[in-house]
Amino acid sequence: MSIAQSVLPAAEERPVRRGLFARLLRRPSPVAGLVLLGAILAMAALADVAYPVDPLDMVGTPFLWPGADPDFPLGTDMMGRDIAAGIFHGARVSLLIGGVATLVSLVIGVGVGAIAGFFRGRADHALMHVTELFQTIPPFLFAIVIVAILQPTMTNVVLAIGLTSWPSLARLVRAEVLRLRDGEMVQASIVLGLSDARIILTHVLPNVLAPIVVSASIMVASAILTESSLAFLGLGDPNIVSWGSMVGAGREVLRTDWYVATVPGLAIVAAVLALNLLGDGLNDALDPRQNRR
């Protein structure tokens, strides 16, 4: 399933073999994803330069609509906070939480999947039961409970998202490892007397890298969605500005000043869209079979 394919007619000619990056740039949608992601990264990087004041400070008249005052292009909210400043600083928070939470899931998911797939038998059985357990408990409810119990700080939000989003990756990695396990390469390594850890790290995992990379970009996107949902419910760190908490705060004035809640939401859509486009592009670029369809 790939968005790039659905948006575009399939490309006719295909080069024999080119670099991953070159293949990514051959279709417009991953390029659009990269450009969008670059813009958001730039916003995160320049937040302190463009808006050196704390985005939670009151800087202008409350309820300035977007465009009403050139000093505040996206307007101000009910507390007189600059919405544009919130979006810039929020980009930093969203990308950071999305990235680190995905790292946590990657460590757990790849670890569980590789061990289960490589050792099979009892280890596989036990780990797959745990995975099934984590897949059965509704992940977002689970994340809510974790954050509420451990207090809403940035670290705990990262932990909650990381702990609840690894199961599908674990299954994916396990399936790939199971496939490679009986292949000649792994068998040869066993005959050569390499240790299990070495075989997994240097021979198995590098060959599973492609699906992991594709999953990772989609996982960052859904981590950003989860983070914003938690923040929207008031389960974000109260001391930092986040896109989700901006939408949540704007909800109170939805009837009259709907821009307060809707503008930060567009930032979330842009970030998630960028990562999904990139993920689909990577999927196509890394899986040459799909290009032919």
Place this chain on the structure above:
Amino acid sequence: MALVVLGIAVVNFFLLHLAPGDAAQVLAGEAGSATPEYMAALRRQFGLDQPLPVQFVQYLGNLLTFNLGFSFRHGLPVLELIGQRLPATLLLMTASIGFAVLAGSALGVVAARNAGRLADTLISTLALLFYATPVFWIGLVLVVVFSVGLDWLPVGGMTSVEAGYGGWDHVKDVARHLVLPAATLGLFYLAIYTRLMRAAMLEVTTQDFVRTAVAKGLKPRRIALRHVLRNALLPVVTMLGVQVGSILGGAVLVETIFAWPGLGRLAFEALFQRDLNLLLGILLCSSAVVVVVNLAVDLLYTVLDPRIELAR
């Protein structure tokens, strides 16, 4: 399956006991300035003074007899509270999933049959956008447009209490209240099913039996509906089982926005009231719903594809 349910009970119980403070403190805090004696009496009354393993064994024993304990805050047994709220959530889930699967599959079929053409591009772009939009934001935008702006549909709640409708009018009233929450929750999944259906249709189209059908001169429409669609439905059904848990999570957001009196909103209230027992019950019941739906999905498989037999 039973092992998973037990695992869920273990996870929930110990997770919630990691929390600082206990229900007695919250209760006493609510009641005003409580004496230590009163607190101790409260703890004794609800078994909170027992060591954790004892509390856990008690909890498991209660589970086996379908006793999920008592909610101090609501003054009702947890099972009864959940029983009151579950139907609203199931209604919301069914409506949004039904909408997502039907509309999503239809859009996916149209996109696949026009692959590469304008209709495909439009549908796929739309799916891409919905897939990237947070549920709560869709909800707020729909409220702004359809409730505040156009005043077509109610802002929230499940019924117009003041109207006191009965019979058919009541059903129509609930349906009117259901439109926005169900659409909000459904649009994200609509995007998923559209993409999935499109990919599955394209995949199945390349298979030999489809070529046979073409070769024997069947009409393209008949091939699409009878040969391709039926086989392409399998991944859609699989996805349904995978998505239940996530839909229950989304229900928390949607029910909070639309004041829909379901399980999600109950969970949200319970969290902020530190009503541990109630929360345990909700997590357990939500997970049970996931288990049951997955069983149903397995059964549905055998109907859709007679070659599949249920193991054991």
